Amino acid sequence: MRSVQSLAAAAALSWLAISSIAFAGEPKQGGILRMYHRDSPGSASIHEGATYSMNVPFMPVFNNLVIFKQDVAQNSMDSIVPDLAESWAWSGDNKTLTFKLRQGVKWHDGKPFTSADVKCTFDMLMGKSPQKFRQNPRKSLYDEVADVTTASDFEVAFNLKRPQPALLALLASGYTPVYPCHVSPGDMRTHPVGTGPFRFVEFKANESIKLVRNPDYWKKGLPHLDGIDFTIIPNRSTAMLAFVAGQFDMTFPTEVSVPLLKDIKSQAPNAVCVVTPNNVNTNIIVNSSSPPFDSLDIRRALALALDRKAFIQILFEGHADIGGTMQPPPEGFWGMRKDMLETIPGYGPDVNANREKARKLMQKAGYGPDKHLAVKVSTRNIPVYRDPAVILIDQLKSIYIDADLDVVETANWFPKIARKDYALGLNLTGNSVDDPDQSFYENYSCGSERNYTNYCNKAIEKLFDEQSQETDIAKRKKLVWEIDKQLQEDVARPIIFHAHTGTCWQPYVKGVTVMSNSSYNGYRYEDVWLDK
């Protein structure tokens, strides 16, 4: 416990150190930021991916219409600032969002940026363009957009089917860059062209990614760095050692686990490290379409069996949060307060009492000390999935469930859960934007591609729409809490914990801000500079 407290203190001190050092001096121009990359991204096209392995190296190549302010850790509606758009305005009925675009912006190949590029990008995202993405994982985010129209070269409007204030937040994500009309989706996968602070130089699969300063960047004086070099090092031990040896200026963001962080701090005491939540939750996917988990009693027993604190203590030495679907406060903007959470079955502090209730439910369903339920817990063959799955299996024993671990290779994981070939699954869900629209529609709406459990509740779906149209944030928050509570009570996808992860950099690296409620939005790196 003492070590946890000292780590927390160290993290807090590190935060203070960064905020004070980063803004103490005048930024210096020049230098290459050397960072390792945890794996080789499948391509360079952010729109076709769903991993921040793409956002980290390629977000600096692009601009969005709007963006979450890069030096504010918590993403919220208040931290959205103009990017390629100079300003935006909602129509009176909240059904049209109009952007005035910046003039004089050029793509990296010298062609001018206009509203046609914005229309092209969103037409492709909505599947309305003759040019298609090979994959379009976030198509459903724009379900409420009827069309995108251009009034002039520098004005573009999003016409909505119904009010959706959250659209602005979705547009501010690192997942929503504006692509050039004149470059095909295929070329964007291998040689991306953007308007951002850094130009793409090369991407050698499994080896390196190189970006160089864009001298014509429309934000004068930025970026400070001459370039960014990413060396792809899939072996985490090698990567950490190389960082400790000073061969890298920065670790891959949010990739340092809490135990590894202690190693780094002991071997490189000058390194600046922060531990933050990253809006990735670990949850259980329950196949409620077939026995035995088609029984609500058994699903509820499952939820009651969880000792969330044990997961957090074992895996993160205390550095993780208990919450519902939405990331809990203070870093999460929409999550339920602790007192609300504790009213939900399974979230109460008395684990033994919860498990006693769970055992009664199991007995009601026909199981008991003499008749255990045998199931498999399927999960991906990756440590962050496997480790909590093992703890889950141990905890399920307390309610007469004998579970075996079914480890599935990544290639087969989504096909397996898509064909519902599992009983229980241990899953991780990352939210690119801390907004209920992204989380609820993507993971819980009827028919959504990423609603792996096929949970479908028409009544709650009405509430999804209601909160989505609500412009008053306080009122929307109340609705969101109500929905989140209901989702947990329905055992739609029991959330075990929201993890915290670490990022470290050398003390001469300035201007780094690690986002505390998303792992996808804070990698523009135009404000980063090297004090050496």
Added chain:
Amino acid sequence: MLAYIVRRLFLMLVTLFGISVIIFVLLRIVPGNIVDILFAAAGYVDPADKANLERELGLDQPIVVQYLHWIGGLLRGDLGYSYVSEKPALDEILPRIPITARLAGLALLFSASIGIPLGVISAVRQGTRLDYALRVLSLSGLSLPSFWLGLLILMASVALFGTMPIFNPEPKTWTEAIAIYCVPAMAVGFRSAALTMRITRSSMLEILRQDFIRTARAKGASEASVNFHHALKNAILPVITVIGIEAAFLIGGLIVTETVFNIPGVARFLVEAIRWRDYPIVQNLVMMIAVVVVLANFTVDMLYAVFDPRIRYTD
């Protein structure tokens, strides 16, 4: 001799054809393909998008058609395109070959140059403290996994020198240039050196008890001449066989070493390509490895005749 070589070359071609079929079929038996993985990475499966992508990559065609397409391209020197990077497979593979070849060559050199002399010394000094020490060393070489040894080397170099020899395509100093290849080569070659040493020792012990060695000594030949000229020359055949086999198995050790030392060579690339089910890369790389192994075998057979004049390949 010529007839033998021609026959061996023909057999090599038949072997390579068999290997090509096995590689191709095995890859497709493994569950999941690149399309599954791309969609897994995106976290969703859209059947229509998936079908489009399979059509685009030619994965919807019958397996025989896919095989003929690959083998036909291979014969024309067209290795196809990487499914992941969308670049020509040849452009992806070629720059990595010299890196791995250098590493493998150095590892084999390390293995032979350390293993053979130490094996001779161990045999000549049989039963002495030196022999015991060398046997312990060789046993530890066989027991230490190369990834563990590699990590140990990296940790030690960070602790002692504040730096570590991971790969850098543009080394700044000559010492760095040497270190980035030699240190991993030693890590991967240590096990081979240990094996070579043990084989050399046992082979030498057998030869040193032969009559012709006693005769050489009786004729007044020096110890060095007896050990290296007479004994080693006759003891070397099993050692060559082992080095040949080790050359074939080296790729396994290189996968780990290239991963630990972050060397962008062929071995690590192969593992990544398998993970992505990047068929054009995997098929062509495994075929290239098969060619190397078959050629290494052939070379070893030819070397037998060079080292032992009694061996003559005839019909």
